[in-house]
Amino acid sequence: MQTVIVDSHNEVLLYWIREYCKHKMPLVVVRIDRHHDMFSDCPRLPAKEGRNIFDYFDRMMPAIYEYARRRLNEGNFTCPAFHCGILGSLYHFDPRKEKIDAYGRVFREEFLDAPKTRIKSSYAGGKRIDLMEWDGASTRLRKQNGKLVPAPQSIGVRAFEVDLEESSFPVVIGFDLDGLCTTDERDLAKGAIEKRLDRVKSLLECISAPVLACIARSQTPRAYVPPDLVDELQDAALRLLEMKCQTHYALPIATTGSIREAFQAG
Template structure:
């Protein structure tokens, strides 16, 4: 399992894309985060010009890195990942609560009810810009802060574990440190942070062989995590990932857990 540490959470997108290219399969994302990061209105990448998606994305990586830095923000980077088929489903867990928000599910080994996108044209400073937005005709949406985002399905840990049992897709972990402690948390205590870490660990234990783990420090362009805690929280997140790495199972050539080894462990 690769481990990547970024600052702004949007910087995980190129790493997701590299895994998608390497595995030739959409990703299942488990995000441990205070925020859903499911806003839209992001620009399209340049036209594909008939090339296959994997070849196109591979050749476009320098452009994608620049696109991520300049054209996306920490609240909308997930939308293009769904639009280009990089992410097949996303499970968001804020450890302040108990439920998981599922943006799509893995059922019987297939993706179901993943949020769908569409494009629209807008004019900015007299120039036409093609944007990606959520498709309200094919996806149930809800309004937050005056903007539309997909309405997730709320599931418990048992359903999440069942989905993971059925999945044969590569899994990536995303831990935004504000999921453990955010700058606007009032009256937080070490005991509360430890409780959130335990909840996160219970979900991570449902994963048999994640291929990538990304930690977001979330200090710029706006600080979401107290600066005096960020290093300590990063070490705590790395300890969680180290635990998962130790329990990871052998993988097949596509980076997915071996079904035979999974069965052997459970028996």
């Protein structure tokens, strides 16, 4: 399994597309994250109808990289992945909670209730602007921060495990380090990060053969993870991936004890 490290989480779109083209089928994403990253109103990918989508994406990788970095943000990059069929379902786990939020689910060889999108067109200065948004006609939406996002299905870890056991779709792990700690959590109780790591470990044990793991450091455009802890948290995340997912990444040395010490020192 390949492991990649990015800064802003929206940069993972490029790697999702690479795996989509490699396997020629939609991905199942398991997201470990404080935030759902399911906002929309993002610019449309420069794709045209009738193209061989895999060949098209292969040729457009440099443009897609710039699109992901400059035209998307850390809160809306999932929407174009669903829109283009790159994702079939997404399971979001915040280690602060017990349940998993499922945006679509895997049922053997198909996906059920995946959020649907549509194109919203407007004109400014005589120029047409196409944005992707969630389709409220076919997807149940809820309002958050004044925006509409898909309403997930809340499931337990056992249901998540069964979903993946019966599926042959490629599984990708997305690990945003703010799932372990955010900049507004300086008053965490002793051992809180270790408990979150244990919950992530239990979740990873349900995934038998992921094809890719992406770690987001979340330092720009603003820091969601404490800058003085981000390297320690990254090391802890890499260690979990190495133990449970057989990653080939060369790991630096770190311990959860050093994370706790950094917190106490802060």
